[in-house]
Amino acid sequence: MSKLFRAVIMGPPGSGKGTISERIAHSFGLKHLSSGDFVRENISAKTEAGVLAKTYIKKGLLVPDHVMTRLLLPRLEEMTKCSWLLDGFPRTLAQAEALNSACDLDVAINLNIPLETLKERLRHRWIHPSSGRVYNMCFNPPRVQGIDDITGEPLIQQEDDRPEALVARLRHYKDVAKPVIDFYKAKGILYTYSDTETDQIWPNISTLLSTKIPTIQSDARCASTH
Ligand SMILES: Nc1ncnc2c1ncn2[C@@H]1O[C@H](COP(=O)(O)OP(=O)(O)OP(=O)(O)O)[C@@H](O)[C@H]1O
Ligand SMILES: Nc1nc2c(ncn2[C@@H]2O[C@H](COP(=O)(O)OP(=O)(O)O)[C@@H](O)[C@H]2O)c(=O)[nH]1
Numbered sequence: 001m002s003k004l005f006r007a008v009i010m011g012p013p014g015s016g017k018g019t020i021s022e023r024i025a026h027s028f029g030l031k032h033l034s035s036g037d038f039v040r041e042n043i044s045a046k047t048e049a050g051v052l053a054k055t056y057i058k059k060g061l062l063v064p065d066h067v068m069t070r071l072l073l074p075r076l077e078e079m080t081k082c083s084w085l086l087d088g089f090p091r092t093l094a095q096a097e098a099l100n101s102a103c104d105l106d107v108a109i110n111l112n113i114p115l116e117t118l119k120e121r122l123r124h125r126w127i128h129p130s131s132g133r134v135y136n137m138c139f140n141p142p143r144v145q146g147i148d149d150i151t152g153e154p155l156i157q158q159e160d161d162r163p164e165a166l167v168a169r170l171r172h173y174k175d176v177a178k179p180v181i182d183f184y185k186a187k188g189i190l191y192t193y194s195d196t197e198t199d200q201i202w203p204n205i206s207t208l209l210s211t212k213i214p215t216i217q218s219d220a221r222c223a224s225t226h
Contacts, residue, residue: 005030005083005213006103008090010180011111012173013166014118014125016198018134020111021087023202028209031079035072035088037132039063042071044130060160062176065094073102083213093179100183107212108184109205112194115170119163126155139198 007030009017018034025032039057042050049071053063063071072089076099090096099105124137128148135142135155143149160169184190191208193201 004081005107006086006105007084007107007109007209008086008099008105008184009109009111010090010177011113012118012170012177013161014122015111015113016121016201017087017111018132019140019198020109020202020205021085024085024205024209027206028213029083030213031082031084033075033084033086034132035068035086035091038072038075039068040130040132047071062091065092065098068095069098073098076102090180092176093183096180096183105184105187105189107208108187108190110181110184110190110192111201112192114196115167117196118170119166122161122166123163125161126157128153128155 005028007024009021009024011017021032021034024030039050039053043054043057044050049067052067053071056063056067068089068091076084076086086099090099121136121139124139126135126137126142126146127133128135128151130153131148131150133148133150137145142155146155147153148155159165181190181192191205193204195201
């Protein structure tokens with residue numbers, strides 16, 4: 001029987017969540033929901049949660065769980081006809097538990113990428129700040145160096161993508177992600193992928209999803225966010 005498909009993708013900064021989510025959205029017609037994009041939309045729209053979130057992001061902090069869930073869960077609840085893949089949420093056990101109360105997940109993809117690879121990738125990561133579009137000067141460069149392909153606006157490098165900042169970010173990631181990974185492992189829906197190249201991981205994820213989404217309804221195929 002056809003049913004909607006619900007998945008999350010987890011991994012440290014630079015592990016390829018955004019890149020792989022785009023491929024999944026494109027190949028399987030799932031909606032790619034990025035928590036970072038939701039946060040940025042709310043900041044631009046100056047919603048109550050967005051104004052609050054901005055105060056934390058400016059300090060380089062994660063947005064508190066109750067603000068994040070208030071921002072995200074109503075959006076998920078609206079998506080009753082759509083299969084989706086959630087990228088960047090949950091990041092903490094409290095968020096995973098809140099998500100679990102709102103919906104049943106089919107798959108949790110966990111990207112486990114070596115530290116040296118993450119450092120190297122983020123050193124070359126450039127983003128278009130208002131859309132969150134991501135480039136890499138080696139892996140997927142923009143058509144014109146330093147310029148967003150779609151808007152023609154300048155790209156920036158994030159302060160916290162610097163190798164010095166990354167080590168602290170990764171330590172923090174490991175601490176908060178471990179209980180989330182254990183939570184999904186206990187539920188029997190965790191799929192972990194380890195490699196240095198997205199192109200090596202991708203066929204394995206594609207095979208997994210082909211077995212998990214064989215009967216997705218055509219009207220449950222939703223466009224990607226980008
Ligand atoms: N699930 C979440 N919980 C708490 N804060 C979040 C969450 N998702 C996004 N944020 C906030 O929004 C900001 C932007 O998120 P986004 O995922 O785009 O970038 P990021 O943290 O640089 O992640 P990555 O480097 O893994 O792509 C984060 O730095 C964080 O402050
Ligand atoms: N060299 C290289 N860069 C990659 C690969 N996969 C993704 N990237 C780049 O690495 C950076 C981090 O990827 P991203 O998808 O933003 O990861 P996220 O932080 O987990 O969402 C981006 O600049 C990507 O373009 C890969 O296999 N090789």
